[in-house]
Amino acid sequence: MAWRRPPQRGPICRRSSEPILKPTPEEVRLIYRGHLIHIAGTPTLHEAAGALVSEPDGALAVDPEGRVSYAGPWRDLPPNMAHDEVVETAGCLLPGFVDTHLHYPQTFTTDAFGGGELLEWLERCVFPAEARLADTDYADAIAAQFVRRRIAAGTTAAMVFGSAFPAAQDALFGKTLDAGLRIISGRGIQTVGPASAAPLLTDDDTAIGLTRDEIARWHGREADGFARDARDALAQVAVVPRFSLSVTTDTLGRLGDLYAEVREAGVYFHSHLNENDRPGDGEIAAVRDVYGVEAYLDTYDGLFLPGSRRGGESLLGRRSVLAHSVHSRERELHRLAETKSSIAHCPTSQLFLGSGTMPWRRTVASGVNIAIGTDVGAGDEWLIPRVLNDAFKVHMSEEGLLAQAIHPAQLLFLGTLAGARALDQERLFGNFDVGKDADFVIVDAAAQPGFDTALAFAAEQSPEAHLFTLLMGMREAAVAAVHVRGRRVVAD
Ligand SMILES: [Zn+2]
Structure with missing residues (x-):
């Protein structure tokens, strides 16, 4: 270097x-x-x-x-x-600030009006916007802007939710390394979805093949070649199903097999968890309905068959980061802590989509590592301190005795060292x-x-x-x- x-x-x-x-x-x-x-x-x-x-x-x-x-x-x-x-x-x-959850294909999609909550916003705003990255010129432009926004915000390391399109991912990794920033990313995997998501869908074989290919080409990359130890490199790769509703039991089974193979090489797992709990047809209700599981987290823990029976390998571990966890049950929080998985807490995004507030005291008490994510583009701030600002306000405003004024040192911890810990790179930075x-x-x-x-x-x-x-x-x-x-x- x-x-x-x-x-x-x-x-x-x-x-x-x-x-x-x-x-x-x-x-x-x-x-x-x-x-x-x-x-x-x-x-x-x-x-x-x-x-x-x-x-x-x-x-x-x-x-x-x-x-x-x-x-x-x-x-x-x-x-x-x-x-x-x-x-x-x-x-x-x-x-340097560490952003443990943001979406590269949504760089131009902040403050998009979907007229509803998470699932409506995805269908009406996000899927059509992300489909545009099939155009490689557009993908190049969005990758360049994404890198510029990260530099402007002082985000030196980030877990980046990727595009469905391999050429767009190549642009992202290439421009990030040219600039000299750290990145973990993986192409967004979707094998089922509504009509507006059609350009982003693949079958299982293609999803696994493209993910393997991305790992081979980008995991452990530096600007001038591969690092001796992939875990030290500026660029590393994650396995990234968008969320349980974007895949099937077959996909989750195949991803579990793949992850068991590449886990030792330091490949990450990244997805969303327990974000929207609208009764009846919200995200969490839909996950329980589609899979017949007792808890959302079970779908990522290999327990994705009805009744939360084991169907495959777990995707959890010390290199697994789950965004949101606003409505996790006690046993889900403890399972996250037990497996050394981390939560990317994204209060700015949760305010935008009306997702509620992650219960601060209960989540902290579980012992799970909590870091901070902007969740661009549901989050409309790129600067981690702006998200820390929202974190302070939402937890100060929790009801009654649940309210908490987070100590300034804890805010800095969340935006720096806890992020490095969530990315399992605390020995390198933070x-x-x-x-x-x-x-x-x-x-x-x-x-x-x-x-x-x-x-x-x-x-x-x-x-x-x-x-x-x-x-x-x-x-x-x-x-x-x-x-x-x-x-x-x-x-x-
Ligand atoms: Zn997100």
Whole structure:
């Protein structure tokens, strides 16, 4: 991977004028000086507040391989780094944001009016929009825009629900690697659906064949070839049935066999779970009706035959991420926790589709790992802090004693380290622990009208108050620079 330094001059970064004392290219480190904020170590959600690091005059040292070699107070910078190159930043240094659920083919479909809830919106807005990606020129354009939006939002890693069309997936992976972002994605698998979904459907043989092919071509890819260990690569692949209503027992059986084969190679599983509970004809009612199962999660757990009898292999595990889980039963939450599967919590999307609110206290109490997803395009925000903002509001508004004011450190945890954990890549990124890849965002409050003043006021109160205002108040205008493995990420 080529090492590229940040631009010498820019709106927010400038090199110090201090002379550089004879570092060889192999030894050069870049030290970013700014307000350093992250959740250190490997805490649980409950331990996040105690793990919060907020260092107003902080330093983040990035070695030539793009890894963190020091993160802490500027005054404690090790003497052997005293002559490294310094990048003075005008703002905050945060770990890159991790979006654990968003839909690439819906890049242009945010704020689409479906006149109903989930199933109506899918049929009237989403399936027709996603069918357009059969046109490769259009797919190229949407992939380019998708990458630009991610960079603008500082989303360094993402679990991306893919297109049905292989050429569109090639455009997505290719442009993402060209830019230097991390991605996990897989083509959206649908073998049954309403008339408007017809262009997205295949038979089971084709679905399995295309998924195998995508794994072979993209799992473990870097910009310049395959990584030695696919689990370390910028690009990795997931098996992605849209949801249980888009496939059949035959499809789920075949996907279970496939997943059992590729699980050890680090391939992911990603889908939706318990999103819409409209009585009678909503998503959850339909899943129970079609499959005759006791609980929705059973369909992904190999228990997809009537009465939740076993029909195949489970798709759950530490590389399995289920979006929503708004209406999960107790035993479903415990099964998710037991299998080390994660929930992508998407409150912005849930507000848009009237899906309800994931019960915060009950879900946290189950021990399942909860991360954050924008769920673009039902979600109409690309910036993870905007979704954290909605998360704070919806859980603050839960009824009676269920209401919870989520601690600012827990909000940051959800948007960074918990996301890395959900993607089973916590050893690589998610915070500034020494040895991890330097995935980070520079936030320049001065670029957003009035925001620097609000932050300065909050900083007078406490580090937690400052972090809360930062996460609740920031908009994309404040995302000044985005780095993955120490390298500045740029759109074409
Ligand atoms: Zn979704």
